[in-house]
Amino acid sequence: MIVLLVPAFLIVGVTAEVTLNKVLYDRVDGQLTAAADRAPRAFDLLTLPGPSGCMQPRGRGFPPGQVIGTLAARICHGMVVNADVLMENGQMQPEVSNLDIKLLAVPVGAAPRSYDLGELGDYRLVARNMPDGAVLVTGLPLADTKETLYLVAGVVAGVTVLVLLAVAYIGVVIVGRALRPLSRVASTATRVSQLTLDRGEVELPQRVAEHDADVRTEVGQVGAALNRMLDHVGNALEVRHASEMQVRQFVADASHELRTPLAAIRGYAELSRRTGRHVPPEVAQMLSRVESEAQRMTALVEDLLLLARLDAGRPLAHEPVDLSMLTVNAVGDAHAASPQHDWRLDLPEEPVRVVGDPARLQQVLANLLANARIHTPEGTRVTVSVGVRGEQAVLRVADTGPGIPAELQPHIFERFARGDGSRSREAGSTGLGLAIVHAVLAAQGGTVEVDSVPGRTRFTVRLPLTAVGAVSEA
Ligand SMILES: Nc1ncnc2c1ncn2[C@@H]1O[C@H](COP(=O)(O)OP(=O)(O)OP(=O)(O)O)[C@@H](O)[C@H]1O
Numbered sequence: 317m318i319v320l321l322v323p324a325f326l327i328v329g330v331t332a333e334v335t336l337n338k339v340l341y342d343r344v345d346g347q348l349t350a351a352a353d354r355a356p357r358a359f360d361l362l363t364l365p366g367p368s369g370c371m372q373p374r375g376r377g378f379p380p381g382q383v384i385g386t387l388a389a390r391i392c393h394g395m396v397v398n399a400d401v402l403m404e405n406g407q408m409q410p411e412v413s414n415l416d417i418k419l420l421a422v423p424v425g426a427a428p429r430s431y432d433l434g435e436l437g438d439y440r441l442v443a444r445n446m447p448d449g450a451v452l453v454t455g456l457p458l459a460d461t462k463e464t465l466y467l468v469a470g471v472v473a474g475v476t477v478l479v480l481l482a483v484a485y486i487g488v489v490i491v492g493r494a495l496r497p498l499s500r501v502a503s504t505a506t507r508v509s510q511l512t513l514d515r516g517e518v519e520l521p522q523r524v525a526e527h528d529a530d531v532r533t534e535v536g537q538v539g540a541a542l543n544r545m546l547d548h549v550g551n552a553l554e555v556r557h558a559s560e561m562q563v564r565q566f567v568a569d570a571s572h573e574l575r576t577p578l579a580a581i582r583g584y585a586e587l588s589r590r591t592g593r594h595v596p597p598e599v600a601q602m603l604s605r606v607e608s609e610a611q612r613m614t615a616l617v618e619d620l621l622l623l624a625r626l627d628a629g630r631p632l633a634h635e636p637v638d639l640s641m642l643t644v645n646a647v648g649d650a651h652a653a654s655p656q657h658d659w660r661l662d663l664p665e666e667p668v669r670v671v672g673d674p675a676r677l678q679q680v681l682a683n684l685l686a687n688a689r690i691h692t693p694e695g696t697r698v699t700v701s702v703g704v705r706g707e708q709a710v711l712r713v714a715d716t717g718p719g720i721p722a723e724l725q726p727h728i729f730e731r732f733a734r735g736d737g738s739r740s741r742e743a744g745s746t747g748l749g750l751a752i753v754h755a756v757l758a759a760q761g762g763t764v765e766v767d768s769v770p771g772r773t774r775f776t777v778r779l780p781l782t783a784v785g786a787v788s789e790a
């Protein structure tokens with residue numbers, strides 16, 4: 317608004333000033349012409365004609381009707397004979413330096429012009445030829461005219477500044493008030509943007525208030541559109557959640573249903589092995605393969621079931637767990653499974669206790685140690701350490717094995733992410749171990765990180781020491 321108003325005021329002000337200038341000067345020129353017409357009457361021109369008569373005029377050039385300040389001068393043969401200014405009674409005419417030169421410069425018979433007459437101020441002067449050969453210069457002061465022009469310019473400038481200030485202030489107030497609903501709409505959008513929408517059941521209770529969603533105003537249209545969008549997004553999220561739950565339920569049900577037939581297959585395979593009757597060696601071999609594959613599949617199904625349950629937010633147990641004890645046992649098991657590895661334990665004197673689900677935490681340890689065992693060659697040193705840092709228990713499993721390929725590392729905690737397909741698959745690897753570690757820890761308010769370079773792979777698990785924050789994400 318200010319940017320628009322400043323040129324507008326400038327145009328108006330300059331136009332007014334220019335017009336006023338013209339009008340006032342025209343008026344002065346009119347008065348000057350009249351004064352010049354009157355001026356000769358003050359001199360007795362009929363006496364002493366000829367050059368000498370010109371030199372000796374009678375009178376001083378101020379006939380009745382001339383205004384105060386009028387200048388009258390006679391020039392004879394290129395010489396100023398007399399130059400007088402009509403002063404108020406009792407006032408002295410000021411001495412003006414170089415007045416004669418300035419008066420002689422006024423062109424005879426031309427239109428009135430402005431001159432600076434020093435102590436007398438600015439004057440409008442006109443020069444005319446007289447019948448006796450003299451030149452009569454008549455002048456009117458411009459002081460009043462200039463004063464009027466300055467006054468008007470000052471008033472226009474002052475009023476402009478005041479009006480601009482007032483417009484700026486009122487503009488800020490009005491625009492601020494008009495946009496206040498918009499900032500409320502924006503704050504609703506900001507609150508929504510801070511919600512976590514990417515997982516789980518999401519509720520979108522935030523809406524723009526009714527009075528800010530009035531479609532008759534522009535801001536209201538934005539508010540109403542935002543509300544409609546939130547409705548849509550809310551519905552979409554509900555649908556997404558429902559379908560997610562459906563898939564999880566399906567996986568959980570399927571895994572659960574698979575357990576029974578798998579148990580039966582395992583059972584029968586074992587039974588056939590134990591009948592004691594002679595079976596041809598290749599049949600015995602086949603049966604043992606059936607048994608081991610059934611076992612592997614059982615482990616896989618158990619993993620899937622656990623993941624499905626964690627996804628569904630099935631609450632975990634919440635009891636004090638001696639992490640040191642759990643670690644000692646897990647390392648003992650790992651040592652039994654692979655005595656060729658160099659197992660090391662690093663425990664603090666005081667047992668470290670956390671709050672959580674002992675069975676699931678044991679599984680976390682077992683998975684990490686199994687990885688250190690299966691994915692590293694014999695002779696590798698595996699160091700398991702437990703410690704406390706601040707409010708967290710820190711468990712580290714470090715090995716000196718070949719490390720995890722760099723391209724696998726960002727996805728290592730995803731399901732079915734595993735390195736070197738053929739070798740791992742042979743070793744019975746499914747790629748669910750670390751996914752379970754991640755899911756279990758997330759459900760207990762903990763975290764797991766990996767950093768790995770060839771020769772040094774380290775998994776760091778952090779768990780809250782107390783129950784605070786250890787609540788399952790469900
Ligand atoms: N300590 C380790 N050293 C080298 N590679 C590892 C280590 N731990 C994990 N990995 C790599 O990460 C992959 C994923 O591990 P994860 O435990 O999730 O699956 P897995 O061990 O292959 O199968 P599962 O544990 O389900 O039987 C592994 O296949 C392996 O390539």
Ligand SMILES: [Mg+2]
Nearest residue numbers: 683687749750
């Ligand atoms: Mg594993």
